[in-house]
Amino acid sequence: MSIRRKRTTMCICIFIIIIFLLLIQTVRYIFRRRSPIKYVDEADLSRFGNVSWPQQRIPRVIHQTYRTYDVPEIWNSTVQSVMKMNAGDFEYRRWSHSDMDAFVRQREPDFYRNTFVHYAYDMQRIDSFRYVLMYHIGGIYIDMDSACYRPLREFVATLEALDPSSPYLALFPAEDAFGVQTDFIAATPGHPIYKQFISQLPLFHHYFLIHHITILLSAGPLFATFQERFFRQTDQQVVRILKNKIYTTEFWKTNGGTWFGRDTLFILYIYYNSKRLLGYLIILAIWLAIFFIGIIIYRRWRSHCPKSLTMIQVNQYPLLKNSPLRLIRLKQKESRPE
Missing domain, CATH: 1.20.5 (Single alpha-helices involved in coiled-coils or other helix-helix interfaces)
Known part of the structure; x- marks a missing residue:
């Protein structure tokens, strides 16, 4: 060269x-990130969870959604826990699919006509509905398969006490790996972050090759994660993140994932067995490396090995002196005429 x-x-x-x-x-x-993260940790909950002095800005109402008004048996324990633990502090409201449809059609007609009715999956409508709900009514939304070991008023009171002069408050739990979750959220009505959510939903209305990714990215937690990162906070519009350690210890779940498909189960299997699968991949990589190194060594040996050996060359190799090759050459020599 x-x-x-x-x-x-x-x-x-x-x-x-x-x-x-x-x-x-x-x-x-x-x-x-457009703004630094503002967390809610255990120290905040211990200090402000039971105070009564902050001005109440988050409506004391708990929202839950399901196909009908009936509670499925598998979620009866979590729903009853939420209702009993927060009775007297919160109004409770359950939304059916027909209620959600009518609410979005009335409050966000453009979004309803151009995006909401065109979603391919019910889960997309449920996810987007909770953003419209938080923007127009506020309060607390919690999935039916979720419940909490402590009263929800402690989270609301802490949120209001940490930012006593802010008219707009919002809370998301942190995801254990990346971003935020949306199975438990709280907000004041009219929060600008949910206006941003609603305005960006049409832009994310696409099929992203896989059912699971489509649900998460079009309107689910992954969509909310990007919007939360892009939102610019001020002292008047605050978004706080509940630390994942608190969320995983203070909240409990029953069987959920009614929207899961085969791709979701496959992804979850890889996620929960990642260490074991990584070990298998390392072992496989080692065996493949040994295999290819062996092929390279063998090919190099063949390239340096003469195609035919003379008797003198055979005698130079101790291992070939008594080999069938030497005996064949000796017989050929004896059979030749003088």
């Missing part, structure tokens, strides 16, 4: 590396 060609190849490699680094920085810049 000439010196000029080597320099050209080097310049191309450097150019590709620079483009790759610029692409990474661009993606990081696009998906950067």
